[in-house]
Amino acid sequence: MSASHRHNGGRSSSTPPESSHSLNRSPLWERDDANGGHGQRERNRRRRPAEYDFAEDEEGSLIQFDRRESATTSELFYDLWFVANLTVFATVHPITEVDALVSFVGYFLLLWNTWFITTTFDARFIHDGILPRLARACHLTVMIGFAIAGAAFDRKELIRSIIKALSLFLVLSRLVLTAQYCLILYGVRHNKRGRRALVVAATLTFIPAIAYLVVGIVSDTSNNRHVIIVWYVVGLLELLGGILHATLSKTLSFEGTHFNERLNLLTLIVLGEGIIILAKNAAKIVEYTYLKGISTYWSPALVGTLFSAGAIIYITYQLYFDWMPQGHHHPHMTPWRHAAWTLIHLPFHAVLVLLSEGSSQWAVWWRAIESYREVEAKLEASVNDNIADSDSTRSSKVAEALKDTAYSIMKKYGSDPEDGSKNSQDLDTAFDDINGLPSSFWDQGMKNTSDPNYRTWVDSYLGVSRTTMNSVSTAFGLSSEDKKDSGTTDGKSAELAAVNSTLVRLHTIFAYLFVSAGIVLMLLMILHILAKRKGWSQFDMLRAAIVFTTGTGLSLVATIKLNPSMLSSFINSPLQLPIILICYFGCLILTHIPVSPAPTNERSDQSEKGVKNVERRSHRTRDPESAVPGRRQRHSSSREEPISGHRRQRGNDNSAYDTDRSAQRKDRPEPNMAERVVDHLWRAVYDLFVPRAERRYDDRGRSRAPAYWV
Known part of the structure; x- marks a missing residue:
């Protein structure tokens, strides 16, 4: 065999x-x-x-x-x-x-x-x-x-x-x-x-x-x-x-x-699983905004976060297959390179799932932050609208307004405030305490922190706000611990209490999101290095170094959690996913930046191939086996001479063609700096959107946009 x-x-x-x-x-x-193992024939029928x-x-x-x-x-x-x-x-x-x-x-x-x-x-x-x-x-x-x-x-x-x-x-x-x-x-x-x-x-x-x-x-x-x-x-x-x-x-x-194809298909499947998770979380956000009547619009920060989550998955798909050599089903790798290439797909697929999961979870988290702010604003408005009156029923009005607002919010987020649970009993107790406050408290007690009624008001209000915001956390899958923070007395403390109750989970999502984003970039480049054995230019090496540096930097962003103040300010800004998206998009741009390859002349290449074919045929005619009696010579000298003459004629044509092209280049005026910048940017856009198989190149080996691009 x-x-x-x-x-x-x-x-x-x-x-x-x-x-x-x-x-x-x-x-x-x-x-x-039949012939001793030589000339084996496959029977395909x-x-x-x-x-x-x-x-x-x-x-x-x-x-x-x-x-x-x-x-x-x-x-x-x-x-x-x-x-x-x-x-x-x-x-x-x-x-x-x-x-x-x-x-x-x-x-x-x-x-x-x-x-x-x-x-x-x-x-x-x-x-x-x-x-x-x-x-x-x-x-x-x-x-x-x-x-x-x-x-x-x-x-x-x-x-x-x-x-x-x-x-x-x-x-x-x-x-x-x-x-x-x-x-x-x-x-x-x-x-x-x-x-x-x-x-x-x-x-x-x-x-x-x-x-x-x-x-x-x-x-x-x-x-x-x-x-x-x-x-x-x-x-x-x-x-x-x-x-x-x-x-x-x-x-x-x-x-x-076709094992390599199976790994490529599995990568697509893992990316598809990330899209499924993102779509489910987007549906959850729609449910708790438009469908429940909670909000009639999405903030630009929320839209940008969701867009970034989807774009990260899409760019990851492009990087994976753009960095695969042509014919990626069977890249010419040595056995040990192929073994490493196969083994690396295990951690790559794992961190790819974590990146997709973390991106979609972060979109949900950002909507939860916005919901916390909306809940706090509604509760404060219900209080401020009822303490302006000077009658003796202000306490009962404030308690009733808080109760109606809190119950309405909790029902919209899927919680039952009247189910008889401990949270329901705590709410009733808080409303009774607010109702028992004297009417004079709203005139002077709100400013006197040493008044005993002030402590009663703060504890009761924070209890209502905390329970209401916990219903928001439960709706978005961010369960929180019910801990009272009686040491805080400002109006924003309820929002901070709800955020702090889920801070441990938030830190976990934040950490593995950036770590997985960096590792995905580095593993993508490692897979590219293993699959591409030849054709490495200086720019390719520079791009690999930039990608590794970017991946390392993204992973190190997770160390911000060691600085609580910096982490708090960073988390409360919608910049997490856009930062990852910008880094990934930069790597994609580096992939498609036009780099002038070595100038090639297709006609001269064909001439060289023709000469080699002629030499190969001449060698076969001089083969001693051709002199064996009874064996027909496949290449005779009568055929060799016309072929050689034809090749010589094509060689002369190529020389004249190169001379004409050189003369044309000499007649062209040298472009100024502005024209060079515009030309470079135009080629970058062309190479970014046109597949490699459809690109056209000029006589210098640079990409040249077709007429319909101009």
């Missing part, structure tokens, strides 16, 4: 139609070894079952497996279940606490690792049948198991039944993969090299299955935290083992497969 992988563009012609439902189709090519006789194959030649250039619908359907699990987890457990963040990282590791080992098998072997479809059903069942376990994955100590269930689902996934590898192993059992590679692959899935089974059994008596750590350790070792085996094995390597 041939030692090199041979594959066609798209699906190979020998691949059976997916509608043929045999029990199990072999993913092997059939070869014709039919395939035998994988029952080859390799008894005479003493050297253990490479097994040639069928390859596919693109993913099947079955694989894409499986990917949809992956994003469904991510969406469910992010919906049930918004990442607003450190515990939720840690739980997400562990859950994502197990989910991504399960997707990876299943995808590696799909990329290596292409076949359809009853058994493969049953195996796919088992893998989808495992995804359902992840959805079930994800509902309780935010706790510090998981429920034992959840640990058992998820362990059994992980065991099922690995055992099914082991059985699938064994089926392929049976087909190549006579080939030493293929048998050894498949035994290793089956072992790498069977050993983790035993480990997960032990975890499910031991969870009855062991500490749940230790059991969860075993999950993560086994998952990492399994992932590293699979990548290492694909790197070292020539039989089961990723070369010639």
